[in-house]
Amino acid sequence: MxxxxxxxxxxxxxxxxxxxxxxxxxxxxxxxxxxxxxxxxxxxxxxxxxxxxxxxxxxxxxxxxxxxxxxxxxxxxxxxxxxxxxxxxxxxxxxxxxxxxxxxxxxxxxxxxxxxxxxxxxxxxxxxxxxxxxxxxxxxxxxxxxxxxxxxxxxxxxxxxxxxxxxxxxxxxxxxxxxxxxxxxxxxxxxxxxxxxxxxxxxxxxxxxxxxxxxxxxxxxxxxxxxxxxxxxxxxxxxxxxxxxxxFSKFKVIELQFSGETRPAGLERFGEVFDDNFPRAKLRVPRNQVPEILSALLTAYSLEDVGVHDRPIEEAIAEMFTSTRTISSETVTVAT
Ligand SMILES: Nc1ncnc2c1ncn2[C@@H]1O[C@H](COP(=O)(O)OP(=O)(O)OP(=O)(O)O)[C@@H](O)[C@H]1O
Ligand SMILES: [Mg+2]
The missing domain is CATH 3.40.50.300 (P-loop containing nucleotide triphosphate hydrolases)
Known part of the structure; x- marks a missing residue:
């Protein structure tokens, strides 16, 4: 029913x-x-x-x-x-x-x-x-x-x-x-x-x-x-x-917090950097490569903290439909 x-x-x-x-x-x-x-x-x-x-x-x-x-x-x-x-x-x-x-x-x-x-x-x-x-x-x-x-x-x-x-x-x-x-x-x-x-x-x-x-x-x-x-x-x-x-889950997000004084170079080699805010950075990486990339990152950099997250659903959905809302404009005359 x-x-x-x-x-x-x-x-x-x-x-x-x-x-x-x-x-x-x-x-x-x-x-x-x-x-x-x-x-x-x-x-x-x-x-x-x-x-x-x-x-x-x-x-x-x-x-x-x-x-x-x-x-x-x-x-x-x-x-x-x-x-x-x-x-x-x-x-x-x-x-x-x-x-x-x-x-x-x-x-x-x-x-x-x-x-x-x-x-x-x-x-x-x-x-x-x-x-x-x-x-x-x-x-x-x-x-x-x-x-x-x-x-x-x-x-x-x-x-x-x-x-x-x-x-x-x-x-x-x-x-x-x-x-x-x-x-x-x-x-x-x-x-x-x-x-x-x-x-x-x-x-x-x-x-x-x-x-x-x-x-x-x-x-x-x-x-x-x-x-x-x-x-x-x-x-x-x-x-x-x-x-x-x-x-949605083809990608995951690796969140890094560096322990050094300056932002290390070459982060782009590991994935798409989409939030670069030293000492933090976020990388988008293919889900099936998370383990390799994670261990490569740990070898390459000295890190304070690491996290792996799902991407926010909004982001994935927004990506599926990237156009923006079109607002039609109409003029209405109202007596004041
Ligand atoms: N009372 C209102 N007057 C004018 N515009 C409105 C009103 N309520 C909602 N809207 C507009 O209608 C659209 C849809 O809003 P709605 O609240 O349904 O979205 P939503 O999918 O629930 O979003 P969110 O995930 O942010 O809660 C938005 O562009 C919003 O600005
Ligand atoms: Mg709502």
């Missing part, structure tokens, strides 16, 4: 364009110029019930806008979408009970109150049966290892702990569809891992339908088989994540 059905969805923002110079500003008093930003430029995709799909793309690609449309927070300019048969922007109460949106960048809990107070509020809003509420809260706080922290004011929690509380708040009413916008942003590796493990387990157990955006390849690889890639508001890939990963 199809849970999320999106057809030719489009969201165009009109943004006021400031003109430079006094004369232009005066003219601007009478005639305001707007630019059209095609945040989502006609996307279509379907997600099966129980599927967990990664929604990837560089900054400004249209990911958050799409999730906001699917949550009914904003209206589309045109196009259609249904989630579990509901049109999100009709804001049906019944729909509100069936989905949840978690934004890593936004705080939905009361800052000065303990998380449990926010949870109680959710219980009222969503009319969760007391017995269900207690059981779910117990299960979720257990799985996410925050049982002892629910009584502490949210502002005193670490980012990772707070994020886990946000997830609990989102899941207490047992939504069928979960929209996750960068749920692990800014978290340390351990917290990231905890959130991943939880999502993996919980999604499978509850057969949740999940659309997940993340800039961390690790999240995505741990959780999703399918990836939809969006750029400039348009879908560029919809299919196996493995294919994307293959392209």
């Amino acid at each position: 199809i849970a999320v059905d999106v057809r030719q969805l489009r969201k165009t923002y009109r943004v006021f364009r400031k003109r430079e110079g006094l004369w232009a500003s005066i003219k601007g008093l009478f005639r305001r110029e707007y630019q059209a930003v095609h945040a989502v430029a006609g996307v279509s995709f379907q997600i099966e019930q129980g599927e967990m799909v990664a929604f990837l793309g560089p900054n400004g690609a249209g990911k958050t806008t799409t999730l906001k449309l699917l949550s009914g927070l904003i209206y589309p300019t045109s196009g259609e979408a249904t989630v579990l048969g509901y049109v999100p922007w009709k804001r049906d109460i019944a729909y509100r009970r069936r989905f949840a949106l978690v934004m890593g960048q936004k705080n939905q809990l009361w800052w000065d109150l303990p998380a449990q107070e926010s949870f109680r509020l959710h219980k009222e809003i969503y009319r969760i049966e007391p017995a269900d509420f207690d059981r779910r809260l117990d299960e979720l706080t257990g799985l996410l290892e925050v049982r002892k922290l629910v009584g502490q004011p949210v502002r005193e929690l670490s980012l990772g702990e707070r994020m886990r509380m946000e997830l609990i708040a989102a899941l207490l009413h047992r939504p069928d569809v979960l929209l996750l916008d960068e749920p692990t942003i800014g978290l340390d590796v351990v917290s990231q891992r905890k959130v991943q493990d939880f999502l993996k387990f919980y999604q499978a157990e509850q057969r949740l339908t999940v659309l997940l955006t993340s800039h961390y390849m690790k999240d995505v690889q741990a959780l999703c088989q399918r990836a939809i890639i969006i750029n400039e508001g348009e879908i560029k890939h919809d299919g196996s994540l493995a294919q994307v990963v293959d392209r």
